[in-house]
Amino acid sequence: MDLFESLKAKITNRQFKIVFPEGTEPRIIGAAARLNADRILKPILIGVTNDIQQIAAAKGFNLDGITIIDPQEYPTADFEKMVAAFVERRKGKATPEQAQTILQDPNYFGTMLVYLNLADGMVSGAVHSTGDTVRPALQIIKTKPGVQRTSGAFIMQRGRDNERYLFSDCAININPNAQELAEIAVESAKTAELFDIDPKVALLSFSTMGSAKADEVTKVQEAARIAHEIAPELDIDGDLQFDAAYVPVVANQKAPDSKVAGQATVFVFPELQSGNIGYKIAQRFGNFEAIGPILQGLNQPISDLSRGSNEEDVYKLAIITAAQALQN
Numbered sequence: 058m059d060l061f062e063s064l065k066a067k068i069t070n071r072q073f074k075i076v077f078p079e080g081t082e083p084r085i086i087g088a089a090a091r092l093n094a095d096r097i098l099k100p101i102l103i104g105v106t107n108d109i110q111q112i113a114a115a116k117g118f119n120l121d122g123i124t125i126i127d128p129q130e131y132p133t134a135d136f137e138k139m140v141a142a143f144v145e146r147r148k149g150k151a152t153p154e155q156a157q158t159i160l161q162d163p164n165y166f167g168t169m170l171v172y173l174n175l176a177d178g179m180v181s182g183a184v185h186s187t188g189d190t191v192r193p194a195l196q197i198i199k200t201k202p203g204v205q206r207t208s209g210a211f212i213m214q215r216g217r218d219n220e221r222y223l224f225s226d227c228a229i230n231i232n233p234n235a236q237e238l239a240e241i242a243v244e245s246a247k248t249a250e251l252f253d254i255d256p257k258v259a260l261l262s263f264s265t266m267g268s269a270k271a272d273e274v275t276k277v278q279e280a281a282r283i284a285h286e287i288a289p290e291l292d293i294d295g296d297l298q299f300d301a302a303y304v305p306v307v308a309n310q311k312a313p314d315s316k317v318a319g320q321a322t323v324f325v326f327p328e329l330q331s332g333n334i335g336y337k338i339a340q341r342f343g344n345f346e347a348i349g350p351i352l353q354g355l356n357q358p359i360s361d362l363s364r365g366s367n368e369e370d371v372y373k374l375a376i377i378t379a380a381q382a383l384q385n
């Protein structure tokens with residue numbers, strides 16, 4: 058079965074509430090209208106009610122049954138509760154006065170709705186940068202016990218045969234050290250399993266099994282060693298060049314003893330430059346659909362769209378976000 062058909066079947070009965078802080082963005086309104094009409098989840102749009110209604114009317118989107126929250130019209134008592142919870146969560150890093158201002162930002166407001174369990178997840182980033190989208194989540198939602206760093210994975214899928222892979226970290230950690238890279242690899246394997254990808258994890262490099270000597274390669278080798286320690290049951294290998302990870306005949310030549318080479322399904326990039334460039338090349342040259350970034354390792358699901366996303370990307374990432382909520 059198609060991944061999204063199977064995810065829809067899993068989440069439909071739960072009617073998760075997913076908040077969209079960019080409520081006046083037509084791609085967001087269009088996706089929310091479809092998700093609502095298809096009865097997959099309950100969207101909450103944040104923004105000025107009149108503005109959202111006018112854009113929806115102009116584009117022909119039906120908003121019946123969709124909740125709109127205008128932060129300016131939010132009941133005072135509820136906003137005060139939100140401010141108090143934010144101040145408590147930030148533990149001395151924000152005064153109530155600062156919190157009042159910070160929570161005017163729709164990404165902070167939306168993240169607090171999730172934190173307060175008034176929503177089950179959040180999807181934003183269609184117009185905001187990744188930093189502005191995820192910073193509230195890093196500060197408020199925070200990582201799960203045992204996870205030090207969140208990271209951003211993409212499901213990459215193509216064609217009718219369900220050719221599907223996971224790429225990470227394509228969104229968050231600019232230059233992870235070996236320990237952080239190992240954690241990204243292990244968290245990526247868990248994300249892959251959640252989305253029906255059998256994880257064979259390649260730690261990518263410009264070197265295969267030590268064919269090049271450089272600090273950058275040593276970092277990847279060290280990450281592979283640490284990842285084996287953290288999760289000995291997983292198939293994780295590196296350093297591997299992309300061709301050795303992906304192409305069986307090259308794998309036979311470059312890494313004949315590897316359990317991952319030639320069959321990798323999860324591709325972990327050594328740092329963010331290559332990760333972000335790599336997924337966009339596969340998406341734009343390789344005709345892969347890129348769904349994400351899915352933030353891994355957070356206590357509650359928050360997803361960050363690329364500003365290059367279309368309505369279909371928003372629709373699918375909302376489904377992924379709701380599927381992550383099933384784990385909570």
Ligand SMILES: CC(C)(COP(=O)(O)OP(=O)(O)OC[C@H]1O[C@@H](n2cnc3c(N)ncnc32)[C@H](O)[C@@H]1OP(=O)(O)O)[C@@H](O)C(=O)NCCC(=O)NCCS
Binds near residue numbers: 228231
């Ligand atoms: C993600 C990012 C915005 C965080 O940067 P930042 O806001 O400057 O982070 P700070 O160092 O100020 O930390 C802010 C908080 O987030 C936490 N944090 C930062 N990075 C984190 C991570 N990867 N995982 C978990 N928590 C993290 C910090 O511990 C800190 O928490 P605290 O305030 O409770 O102490 C930054 O790493 C970044 O810009 N990454 C690249 C994003 C990008 O442009 N990607 C390409 C497009 S997708």
Ligand SMILES: CC(=O)OP(=O)(O)O
Binds near residue numbers: 349362
């Ligand atoms: C994930 C990503 O690259 O986001 P953006 O295109 O918005 O920078």
